[in-house]
Amino acid sequence: MEENLSIDEQIVPFREKLSVLQYVKGKPEPWGVKVYFLCGKSGLAYDFLIYQGATTELSDQSNPESRIQNPNHKLFFDNFFTTYNVLEVLSGKNIQAAGTARVCRFANPPLKADKEMSKKGRGSHDEVRSRDGKVVLVKWFDNRSVVLASNFVGVGEEDEIESWLEYRRDQELQGTQPKQVMDLLQFKMAVAEALVRVGKTQSLKKRGRPSSSNKPSLCMSPTPQPSEEPPKRRAAMERRPIEEVQADMLDHMPNYDTKKEATRCKLPGCSGKTHVYCDKCKVHFCFVSQRNCFKYAHRK
Ligand SMILES: [Zn+2]
Ligand SMILES: [Zn+2]
Known part of the structure; x- marks a missing residue:
């Protein structure tokens, strides 16, 4: 069994008469048999349990705590399973667990209020620990708040985000063509450009010479513009627009280029x-x- 595991439910669609039939709101096929799966990060299913309401058989073998034998597995689940007791029991079995949590299931943890956190904006967070230190609750504010409960992971040390690695991982997950993926230099340029431009009006001062269209040319042969880049470099610069800048609704003015070809x-x-x-x-x-x-x- 691999290190990272999760438990979640799945509906096996079924519409005939059956005593264990369930209706689960919000599922693409809401009618069916509810099955809990123990799966690995790889997608392999290691075990499952058919939900039969109050009569669900919870034999020793089907309990995740006995099914997962070796210590130091990491087990993730959603707020359906997350309670203080579950985390404490798993902790006793050396199973590291984390899941989203409904705060009302915990005994009034002194987490900051949504209002207070929304003032600090996205990314603000708060952490409380149980008295014995075994269970930690982390409240994270994105567009709204989400609470995570765990017996092994908290906010941790704040660190510089290694965004380059995340970018590459995301591109890989999206199946982007390798040619389309920016290299480190292009990526840094894009980040820098976004930081420089987003939410700001354009600077009126332009560096370099004014473009030839504004200035009557007295030379017979056109002199190369200092801002003109060699063709290869220019091709690299002609990249995808930076989304954050593009959507900042500030100072986007159309211009007509002087290129021969469109x-x-x-x-x-x-x-x-x-x-x-x-x-x-x-x-x-x-x-x-x-x-x-x-x-x-x-x-x-
Ligand atoms: Zn624009
Ligand atoms: Zn178009």
């Missing part, structure tokens, strides 16, 4: 080509009577 529109699903780009995002979007990708791209 550039592919970056609105997902659009295959149009355009000379219009956003001055803040530095990304091309169609802006023609048939389609206003510029507007759609900047909507939240």
Whole structure:
């Protein structure tokens, strides 16, 4: 049995007459037989138990605490199972457990109120420990609060988030083509650019020379613009728009480029080509009577 395990329920759809038939609201197939599964992180099922209401047989063998023999497994479950007693018993068996929790099932833990935490914003958190130190409750505020109870993990040390690793893991999970995944430099540039631009108006001062369109050219042969990058580098810069910046609803002005060839529109699903780009995002979007990708791209 692998280290990380979880217990959860599953409905096996069934509509005929059956004494153990259950109706579970919110499931895609609400009528059926409710089965509890003990599964590994890999997706393998190690054991299951058919729910039969009050008559559910809980033999010694079917108890997770006896089913999981070796110590130091990590067991995760949802708030249906999470109680102080469950965590304490599992702790006694050296099974590390964690689950979402309904606070009302615990004896008035002195966790901060939602109101207080919402003022601090997303990511604020609070932690309380039982007197014996065995059970810890963590309240985490995202858009709303969620409480986690555990016998082995709490808030822990706050650390710099290793966001690069998370980004790569997420791309892998999403099945993004390796070519489309930013390398570390591109990733850092994107983060930096988002931090610099998001929620801010564009600086009016532009570095470098003003573009040739604003300035009458006196030279016979055009001099290269200092801001012009070699083609290869430019291709790398012509990347996906940074979502956070794109949706900040601030100072996104259309601009017309001076390129000979139109550039592919970056609105997902659009295959149009355009000379219009956003001055803040530095990304091309169609802006023609048939389609206003510029507007759609900047909507939240
Ligand atoms: Zn923009
Ligand atoms: Zn378009």
